[in-house]
Amino acid sequence: MRDVSIIGIGQYEVGEHWDKSLRELGYYALAAAMKDAKVERLDAMYVGNMLSGELTNQEHIGALISDFAGLRGIEAIKIEAACGSGGAAMRIGYTAVAGGLHDIVACIGVEKMTDQQASTTTSSLATASDADYEALHGLSFVSINALLMRRYMHEYGYRKDDFANFAINAHANAVNNPYAMFPSPISAKAFAEAKPIADPINLLDSSPIADGAACVILAPTSIAKEFTDNPIRVKASAIATDTLAVHDRRDPLYLEGGAISAQKAYAAAGIGPNDIDVFELHDAFTIMSALSLEASGFAARGHGVRLAMEGHIGIGGRVPITTMGGLKARGHPVGATGIYQIAEVATQLRGQAGPNQVKNARLGMAQNIGGSGATVVTTILERI
């Protein structure tokens, strides 16, 4: 297998883009990444997206975006794994380049969610859960996460406010991210007083519905320097699944898919969690941050939330997470999120994160979660 690097990054700002179509969003991110990589052609593109059919009446968006970008003829396929679609598209792109089938590949994540009423979007998001055994009975994603958070608080004796720093840290970091949807700080008081959504989850535990698109361009490391002065190596790419329904898990508070994919990635990279300088985790809700930290080996079971409480998750902390705002404050255009995470880690490793730069960052990790943990994609990047 060939060594693979990221040679280009493109992001479009996350927000409510009522004046931009799905194809425009995808194209803007792709064009920015191709410009960054100084490439004018591609061998293939893999488009991570979850809800184009449900929310914009458009499937077949591999062809849609390759056509709109003037790249007709190339291999172009939509990749779907719920909120893990972006990470899965990265995994497929990595597979194609590492395996020698393609040289220059774009991994795009794109989602357009805000054209529909929130109730439609919420029920469409529930298609990531088990339609027959979860969604049909009225569970939405926020309510599934509320059950997990309640259980976590009960098992380990935490209060709701113990989760506050996940949200506060994310918003503090988003201030310096030009692509963030909510680049504004929040206070502990605001968190404590935020409106409940599904108890114990409140508005500021929750990442927002959003439109957005991001893209990275991959190439064999052997030729990466022809395109960029600062290629970022994809040191590991791993994906694992778990039961679709939470009630089928051996332990609902353990992200087994997260643990398997992280272990695979660590093994492939020959490192452990202590070697990671930046960790973009999947903070769809604050509880998911805690579970992701634990599954990935950054904290013991029941201790993930302590990393936030004790102030270890900031830019200068022991485990810097959501360094550009995370899903919470950058925004969570579901199928695009996995690529935003990778773009942000790569930006950190390039040393281009501005005021949010993690000093001497050499190894970074992104973990993208589909559903309530049924798909987890872990990607480890390295500054060369």
Place this chain on the structure above:
Amino acid sequence: MRDVSIIGIGQYEVGEHWDKSLRELGYYALAAAMKDAKVERLDAMYVGNMLSGELTNQEHIGALISDFAGLRGIEAIKIEAACGSGGAAMRIGYTAVAGGLHDIVACIGVEKMTDQQASTTTSSLATASDADYEALHGLSFVSINALLMRRYMHEYGYRKDDFANFAINAHANAVNNPYAMFPSPISAKAFAEAKPIADPINLLDSSPIADGAACVILAPTSIAKEFTDNPIRVKASAIATDTLAVHDRRDPLYLEGGAISAQKAYAAAGIGPNDIDVFELHDAFTIMSALSLEASGFAARGHGVRLAMEGHIGIGGRVPITTMGGLKARGHPVGATGIYQIAEVATQLRGQAGPNQVKNARLGMAQNIGGSGATVVTTILERI
């Protein structure tokens, strides 16, 4: 890159399966293929599907099926390219095995379409076309194909009945396919008198909406004999795109994506169309058969329909097509179709096609088309 072979085939009968869920259909095909290959574990599965979200409120079906099959933990991803989703899943599976990332991989195609009213299914199918510039203006897939057929008849001077043999041949062959939805012959008279759907397309030009699932298991050819006595080599796998909307094509009657993907596949296999013994083409409508034959080099422009008129497309003919019934009579569960085609070609090359066996078949080709030609996947298989 490694040489790749099919070591297992599984098909579930195409039909209206109101008593079977999406996960059951997918699992039945997977289990049959795993049994055929005598494998009990997989490294990954790629699930071709177009409309699970729209029609069954279920996305995330990679995890759904791996979970239901007792394979939790493995890599499992949904692959979407409209009616070309099955072929695209095959392409990704081939990429993973050829590239050395995985050894034993399942490529599944599954679709469940008949639980909804036909009007819902028809509008969901239109998400394969350009939502903003085709579907929004009232074009459905049958009407797009009707426009193409009318134009073809006008340009080349054919009558509607000249297309009859595509449907008659497909139905004649389906009689011996235990997985076919319509295993019953039709007459020229029945074709001539069939109800119009969108003039000039009538009911018997059109493939049926259906439920179904099929699966093939891939492995490196170097170890294929450990699993099966008759591995079938994947000699080439190629995918190409074209404009999403038909009106953007340089010539609406030329499937440029089909031509590019066929040329890529022929080049990779070191052969030409004259070497192909069996061709499973994408006869969603009879016009599409003619265009696919022309784009793939079996007939000159405007001559595709002649192959049917002059009797060359039967089992013993010069270009045997739809040898197990095709989309027309086997049925067209859209995202599953591409894998059924590959399963059927592989069955022919194994010499297991029963009364429909093409004698001494050594090289076979499947061509799976997404939308009205915006994605075309061409796969060439070889008896080893």
